Amino acid sequence: MADSDTELIKRAQAQDLDAFCALAERYARRIHLLASHYCQNTQDAEDLSQEVWLKAYQAVQTFRFDSSFYTWLRRITINTFLNHRRSNFFRWRGQSTVVQLLPIDLDDSGELVGSSSASPENIYNKLLFENVVNALAELTASQRLAFLLRHYEGMSYDEIANAMNCSTGTAKKGVWRAIAKLRARLSPDSHEPEPLIDLASEY
Amino acid sequence: MHNCTETKERLIELVLDGRPVEAAETSELNACAECRTEFDALNMTLRMTSRLSETATPAESYWSGYHERLREKLATAPNPSHAEKQSRKEKLGPLFETMRLCVRTQIRVPLPLALAVVIACLALGVFAVRRTETPVAPSPLLVHVPVQVPVVQEKVVTRVVYRDRRSSLRNSRRAINDDAQTESTFAKSRKPSTDEIPASLNGFKPTDEIKLTVIKGGSPYEK
Numbered sequence: 539m540a541d542s543d544t545e546l547i548k549r550a551q552a553q554d555l556d557a558f559c560a561l562a563e564r565y566a567r568r569i570h571l572l573a574s575h576y577c578q579n580t581q582d583a584e585d586l587s588q589e590v591w592l593k594a595y596q597a598v599q600t601f602r603f604d605s606s607f608y609t610w611l612r613r614i615t616i617n618t619f620l621n622h623r624r625s626n627f628f629r630w631r632g633q634s635t636v637v638q639l640l641p642i643d644l645d646d647s648g649e650l651v652g653s654s655s656a657s658p659e660n661i662y663n664k665l666l667f668e669n670v671v672n673a674l675a676e677l678t679a680s681q682r683l684a685f686l687l688r689h690y691e692g693m694s695y696d697e698i699a700n701a702m703n704c705s706t707g708t709a710k711k712g713v714w715r716a717i718a719k720l721r722a723r724l725s726p727d728s729h730e731p732e733p734l735i736d737l738a739s740e741y
Numbered sequence: 742m743h744n745c746t747e748t749k750e751r752l753i754e755l756v757l758d759g760r761p762v763e764a765a766e767t768s769e770l771n772a773c774a775e776c777r778t779e780f781d782a783l784n785m786t787l788r789m790t791s792r793l794s795e796t797a798t799p800a801e802s803y804w805s806g807y808h809e810r811l812r813e814k815l816a817t818a819p820n821p822s823h824a825e826k827q828s829r830k831e832k833l834g835p836l837f838e839t840m841r842l843c844v845r846t847q848i849r850v851p852l853p854l855a856l857a858v859v860i861a862c863l864a865l866g867v868f869a870v871r872r873t874e875t876p877v878a879p880s881p882l883l884v885h886v887p888v889q890v891p892v893v894q895e896k897v898v899t900r901v902v903y904r905d906r907r908s909s910l911r912n913s914r915r916a917i918n919d920d921a922q923t924e925s926t927f928a929k930s931r932k933p934s935t936d937e938i939p940a941s942l943n944g945f946k947p948t949d950e951i952k953l954t955v956i957k958g959g960s961p962y963e964k
């Protein structure tokens with residue numbers, strides 16, 4: 539029977555590395571997903587997510603069970619993202635269209651995962667992935683983070699504002715501008731993005 | 742009344758929340774082609790970004806290597822308690838060092854000097870307490886009020902009165918009575934007589950100040 543989070547956290551607080559690694563295995567995918575959406579580079583995503591775990595390990599004794607472990611961990615994740623944004627940690631791709639697909643579609647032996655790479659579904663996925671990653675790359679770091687927290691994490695604007703240390707209006711504005719840009723970039727009728735962009739610019 | 746701007750605001754939240762579209766919203770979208778297009782575009786955009794999560798998720802084999810690397814990093818990292826102590830030490834280090842120095846340092850002090858210092862401290866303490874207990878008189882409230890003070894302008898009137906000594910007592914009385922009258926004695930005295938040289942106003946310059954001098958018992962020609 540798997541140990542509960544509380545049990546693992548208490549053991550981690552008693553400097554049990556195995557318990558902390560067990561916790562990491564439970565939440566690593568969610569943190570890694572946020573990191574990969576945020577920095578759009580597989581290697582940076584791994585570095586960033588592992589730094590989050592390193593910080594969490596060093597601060598686990600300060601966890602007081604006031605919230606869920608993931609809420610606490612997400613706070614560390616956001617702070618790590620924001621700090622790295624300030625320190626220009628990322629090998630920032632900016633507006634470039636360089637997308638590293640290999641680590642995702644290949645396993646450790648270099649073999650393709652799943653179906654053949656020439657299958658229509660795989661090609662479509664690659665194109666879609668490239669398109670969305672490029673669209674996300676066009677957002678500012680704060681817009682991207684606000685969008686990720688709202689869309690992928692389902693956080694409210696108040697929670698985003700609290701986590702990003704800004705006002706609710708700023709958080710809302712960031713999300714709306716991000717959506718306006720993504721819609722302009724990704725939607726089929728992207729030649730008419732003005733109404734939504736105008737709407738976002740009002741905030 | 743349909744308002745496209747308000748509807749688009751609601752559409753963003755509707756698509757982000759991922760809740761099903763209600764009947765009222767459906768009818769509103771059906772009534773406005775622009776809003777319907779916007780809604781479809783937003784739906785498509787967010788669906789594509791959602792699929793990114795599925796596409797970007799690394800394969801299962803990736804995670805074993807990931808956790809191995811993470812374990813290595815955690816094993817080489819300073820342990821939590823040590824890291825916490827280290828961070829506290831960095832933050833409050835100088836303060837604690839000073840306090841520790843004060844506590845640990847032993848200085849040999851002669852007993853009379855120590856007693857003198859203690860007594861001086863006590864005296865200073867008592868003085869400070871008594872000083873704080875002394876009621877402080879409220880400072881007078883100073884109010885500046887402009888006051889107008891009347892200034893009396895004095896005017897000196899000088900009048901020369903000549904009196905003839907040789908005139909009789911009756912004449913002197915008359916002169917005194919005439920003094921009370923409105924016509925000035927000076928003017929009367931300056932009335933030309935048959936035995937006097939008529940006065941001339943040539944070179945006379947009126948002055949602002951008139952000095953009244955009463956000379957008794959003399960005449961203009963008396964020395």
